[in-house]
Amino acid sequence: MPPSLTTSPAAGRTTAHHLDGRHKHHDPSTPRGFCAKYFSLESCLLLALITVLLLVLPFVLPPLPPPPLAVLLVPVALMALLLALALMPAAGGRNQAVDPACYL
Numbered sequence: 001m002p003p004s005l006t007t008s009p010a011a012g013r014t015t016a017h018h019l020d021g022r023h024k025h026h027d028p029s030t031p032r033g034f035c036a037k038y039f040s041l042e043s044c045l046l047l048a049l050i051t052v053l054l055l056v057l058p059f060v061l062p063p064l065p066p067p068p069l070a071v072l073l074v075p076v077a078l079m080a081l082l083l084a085l086a087l088m089p090a091a092g093g094r095n096q097a098v099d100p101a102c103y104l
Contacts, residue, residue: 039047
């Protein structure tokens with residue numbers, strides 16, 4: 001049998017492959033460009049535009065005054081709340097297994 005033809009043992013059919021060993025259909029594991037694999041062309045252009053703006057605008061815009069102290073405390077308060085929630089004991093008694101569905 002020529003190397004470009006193979007037989008499937010389960011179906012008994014002969015399927016044609018390229019001579020270099022690749023399949024005719026698209027193999028999702030083949031490497032493609034990052035943008036083409038995960039984003040559309042419009043999304044890639046938008047991401048590139050935002051990147052350029054983030055690099056250029058700090059040099060064009062005048063420096064801003066610092067924000068008030070209350071605004072600076074908002075991220076600190078959010079982090080403290082998240083930390084408290086993460087360290088809070090689970091619902092139920094001590095050393096008792098909790099059903100994972102209760103968190104849903």
